[in-house]
Amino acid sequence: MPRGPGAPEYIRNLAVYIPGKPVEEVRRELGISGEIVKLASNENPLGPSPKAVEAIRKALPELSRYPDGGGFYLRKAIAERHGIPDDQVILGGGSTEIIEMLARTFLADGEEAVFSQQSFVMYPIAVAAVNAKGISVPASAERRHDVEAMARAITPRTKLVYIANPSNPTGTYVTRGELSRFLDAIPDHVLVVMDQAYHEYVGREDYPDALDDLKAGRSVIVLRTFSKIYGLAGIRIGYALGSAEVIALLNRVRSPFNTSHLGQIAGLAALGDPEWVVRCSRENAVERAFLESELGRRGVRYTPSVANFVLAEFDRDVQHLFMEFQKRGVIIRPVGGPGLARCGRVSVGTHAENEKFVKVLDTLMEKSAG
Numbered sequence: 001m002p003r004g005p006g007a008p009e010y011i012r013n014l015a016v017y018i019p020g021k022p023v024e025e026v027r028r029e030l031g032i033s034g035e036i037v038k039l040a041s042n043e044n045p046l047g048p049s050p051k052a053v054e055a056i057r058k059a060l061p062e063l064s065r066y067p068d069g070g071g072f073y074l075r076k077a078i079a080e081r082h083g084i085p086d087d088q089v090i091l092g093g094g095s096t097e098i099i100e101m102l103a104r105t106f107l108a109d110g111e112e113a114v115f116s117q118q119s120f121v122m123y124p125i126a127v128a129a130v131n132a133k134g135i136s137v138p139a140s141a142e143r144r145h146d147v148e149a150m151a152r153a154i155t156p157r158t159k160l161v162y163i164a165n166p167s168n169p170t171g172t173y174v175t176r177g178e179l180s181r182f183l184d185a186i187p188d189h190v191l192v193v194m195d196q197a198y199h200e201y202v203g204r205e206d207y208p209d210a211l212d213d214l215k216a217g218r219s220v221i222v223l224r225t226f227s228k229i230y231g232l233a234g235i236r237i238g239y240a241l242g243s244a245e246v247i248a249l250l251n252r253v254r255s256p257f258n259t260s261h262l263g264q265i266a267g268l269a270a271l272g273d274p275e276w277v278v279r280c281s282r283e284n285a286v287e288r289a290f291l292e293s294e295l296g297r298r299g300v301r302y303t304p305s306v307a308n309f310v311l312a313e314f315d316r317d318v319q320h321l322f323m324e325f326q327k328r329g330v331i332i333r334p335v336g337g338p339g340l341a342r343c344g345r346v347s348v349g350t351h352a353e354n355e356k357f358v359k360v361l362d363t364l365m366e367k368s369a370g
Contacts, residue, residue, distance in 0.1 A: 010131045032329055037356050039347040040333040041233070042168070042198075042309045046283065046350075048231035048266065049276040055269035056235075056262050067261035074264045077271050078239055082211055087244045090251060091259045095197055095223040095238035099162070100126045102193055102221070104253045106159045107132035113160040114153050116145045117338050118170050120195065123162040133157075139339065143170040143303050143311070147182040154186055161186070164195045165210070166202060169335050169345045171305025176208040183218050191246065192220045197238075198307040200229040200277055201284055207306070214241060221246055226263075228308065229280050230270040237263035284308050287348045294358045298365065308348045311335070318344050321364065328360045 047053075071091040079086035092098035103126040107113060111132050115123040118139040127134040135153045140146045145163060154161070166173045174182075183192065194210035210222045221242035227233035237259055240250070270276070291310050295302045301313040314321055322334040322344060333345040346357060 008131070010128060013128070032327075034329055035356075036329045036331065037349060037353045038331045039349050039353060039357055040331045040345070042228060042307070042345075042347045043233050044229055044231035044280055044308070045348070045353060046231065046280050049270050049273040051273045051276070052230070052232065052266040052269040055265045059262055059265045062261060065261065067257050067259060067264060069257050071259055071264050074237075074268050074271075075239075077268055078241075081271060082241060084211075084215070084241060085244065088214075088241055088247055090240050090242070090247050090254065091264070092238045092240065092254075093236040093258055093263075094227050094233075095195060095225040095240070096122055097236075097258065098223055098238060098240045098250070099123065099193070099195070100129070101250050101253050102160060102191075103127050103130050103132065105249050106191060110157070112155060112158040113162060114150050114158055115162040116150065116164070116167065118143055118167070118340060119145070119162070119164045120168045123164075127160075139170070142172065143167075143339070144172040145174050147174055147178050151182055151185040154190060156189075158190055160191055160193055162193045162195060164197075165208070166196075166198045166305075166307040168197070168307070169309070169333070169340070169343070170303050170311050171307045171309060172303060173202065173204065173207055173306050175206040177206070179208045179210070179213070183213060183220070186219075188219065190219060192218070193223065194220050195223045197223065197225045197228055199224060201281055201308050202306045203281070203285060204306055211241060214243070226267045226270060229277055229284075230267070231280070232263070232266050232270060235260060235263040235266060237267045284348050287351060287354055290351070291346060291348060291354055291357075294354075294361075298361065300361070310346050310348070311340075311343055312346055313343050316342065316368070318342050324364055325357075325360055328363065330357050330360045332357070 075086045075089040078089050099122050107130050109131045112135055113127045113132060114135045114137060116139050117136045124134040137146060137150045137153050196210060210220055213220045214222055221240055223240050225238035288305060292302055295312055303311040318334040322332060325332055335343040335345055
């Protein structure tokens, strides 16, 4: 039997990101006939702006054409929205692609990137994929980034620091004071990747907009996405804001036509509907408070969140609990990893979806007590 070329050992050792199964496949496997509530992927339950949906509908006849390779109109609109030149904006297939582009651009064999241990799983995967060394720094007791420890972990071989703010899967955040002190402490050769995928959900006065640090000349790049509050996860569109020099380097590794025509069109329309973003943020805050309150009333530990999900800590194996939830038509995300072995991430849904989660939780708690 013919064999292809062998992959390098560091590729063979990569952890695999395991996405959740499609709802219809869960329905088929488990024989569920009723409604299935998906609270596993931090999606906006209200969906995209009607303006974005209409823009997609109108663009459908143009699908035989390649997209604008540089995303000219969307980049221009993003730049105007944030008050920066358009050569400081780059588009990606969600912000995840830009996380990977950063690793490919700035990390050579054996060089280092620092990230928090209880943070987005794609950081260590992106770093390991280029045969670089990931430095995982334990989170604080409150499941927050320990930015002081992260600063101490930086060495002369460190090129990138990934900070998720707010953090996934914990929902915690780094404050303005903490971020400013961290940026003051790090050496000039380090680029700080401020991943702000959930930025629009945060309503805290001490939460920092890292764009301010970019404009102040700090060595940061700011990641944003249309997948979360804008409700466009299905067409994969995100962007980054950085110095012109950093963006020019990223464009050297960016694939041609890396974002779709529909993604660019929908993103442009979504930017033009700020009222939809405000509505989604307000409703998320109400429903997040409902979820946290209901978890607390039942004695289920949770990490207070500023995003559109809540990290719950259960008293039993979360993989088994995940399957029990699925059998009853609710999909949550088991987390696992250091300090999170019994934790599940529950996305904030509509009120009806959140009530169903609570109802199933009650059923499982009664079954366990029995």
